[in-house]
Amino acid sequence: MSELDPEPSIDPSTPRRVRAFAGTTVFMPCIVNNLGQRSVSWVRHHDIHVLTVGRFTFTSDGRFEAHHDDGSNEWLLRLRSPAISDSGIYECQINTKPTITHLTTLHVLEPHAVVTAGRELFLDTGSTLRLTCRVRDAPAPAEHLLWYHEKKETRKGTEEVEVSVWEEKHSTISSLTLRDAQVHDSGLYTCSPSNAKPASIMVHVLSGEQSAAMQTSAASRCVLCRASRTPTHVYPTPLPCLLLLLASFLLGGRLPMFVLFLLPVVTLGVFMQLAS
The missing domain is CATH 2.60.40.10 (Immunoglobulins)
Known part of the structure; x- marks a missing residue:
C-alpha cells in the first residue's frame, strides 16, 4: 500500500448491538472502507476463536459462515439457528498494524x-x-x-x-x-x-x-424484628420465644427465682393447648 492510498477503516454505521431470535438466521455486518489488499476476520470474543477470515470459515460449527458480495463493503458473519448461549461479543478485525477492531454484541432472545x-x-x-x-x-x-x-x-x-x-x-x-x-x-x-x-x-x-390450618400455622409464629436493616429473624412459638426471654433476663440479672420453676410448667401448658 502506497502512502497515497487511504487507510482502511470500519465505517461508523457498523452496528454495535445486534438482536436475534432463537432458531432464526442472523447477520452481523462489518462495514469496511478502503480495504485494499487487507482482509477482514471475525473472532468470537469469549474464547478468542477465529470464525472467519475473508470469505473462508474456520470453525467446525456449521452454523457460522462468512458472507461477502463482490463490490460490497459489508463483511457479514452469518449465524443460523442461534441459541441463547451464542449471545456475547463478536469482534471484526482488519489485519493492519495495529489491528483495527470493532466489537458487536449479539443478544439472542428465546420466545x-x-x-x-x-x-x-x-x-x-x-x-x-x-x-x-x-x-x-x-x-x-x-x-x-x-x-x-x-x-x-x-x-x-x-x-x-x-x-x-x-x-x-x-x-x-x-x-x-x-x-x-x-x-x-x-x-x-x-x-x-x-x-x-x-x-x-x-x-x-x-x-x-385446610385454609383454617394455614392461617393458624401462619399466626403461630413469633416474629422478632429489629429496627435496623439487618434481616428479620423468625422463631417458631412458643419454646424458642420463651428461651429467648429467659436468656435476656439471665443476662440482665433481673429474673426472679420463682420464674425458673414456673417457666417449664408454662411451656408445657402452651404445648398441650396447641396440640388439643
Whole structure:
C-alpha cells in the first residue's frame, strides 16, 4: 500500500448491538472502507476463536459462515439457528498494524411464556381462579395459545371456564378464568403458545379446614424484628420465644427465682393447648 492510498477503516454505521431470535438466521455486518489488499476476520470474543477470515470459515460449527458480495463493503458473519448461549461479543478485525477492531454484541432472545401469578397460587374453595399468560421475546404473535390442566387441554365455552386471547404491543396474552373453584381443580396449569416455550403454575384450591390450618400455622409464629436493616429473624412459638426471654433476663440479672420453676410448667401448658 502506497502512502497515497487511504487507510482502511470500519465505517461508523457498523452496528454495535445486534438482536436475534432463537432458531432464526442472523447477520452481523462489518462495514469496511478502503480495504485494499487487507482482509477482514471475525473472532468470537469469549474464547478468542477465529470464525472467519475473508470469505473462508474456520470453525467446525456449521452454523457460522462468512458472507461477502463482490463490490460490497459489508463483511457479514452469518449465524443460523442461534441459541441463547451464542449471545456475547463478536469482534471484526482488519489485519493492519495495529489491528483495527470493532466489537458487536449479539443478544439472542428465546420466545417464552410467563404466567404473571408466579409459580404457585393458593385460593379457597368457591373462589374464582384467574390466570394470565404473556408471551415474551417472540418475533411474531402466536397463532394459537392453549391452556392445560394436568396435561389435559382446558377448553373454553363451558359455564365454569372462560379463555380469552388477545394481542397487545406485539405480544400475545391469554387469560383463563375458572369460577367456583373446587379442590379437584387443584394441580398444574400450563400455558402453551404455538411459538414459545410453555409456562406452568401449581394451583392449590383449599378446603375450609385446610385454609383454617394455614392461617393458624401462619399466626403461630413469633416474629422478632429489629429496627435496623439487618434481616428479620423468625422463631417458631412458643419454646424458642420463651428461651429467648429467659436468656435476656439471665443476662440482665433481673429474673426472679420463682420464674425458673414456673417457666417449664408454662411451656408445657402452651404445648398441650396447641396440640388439643
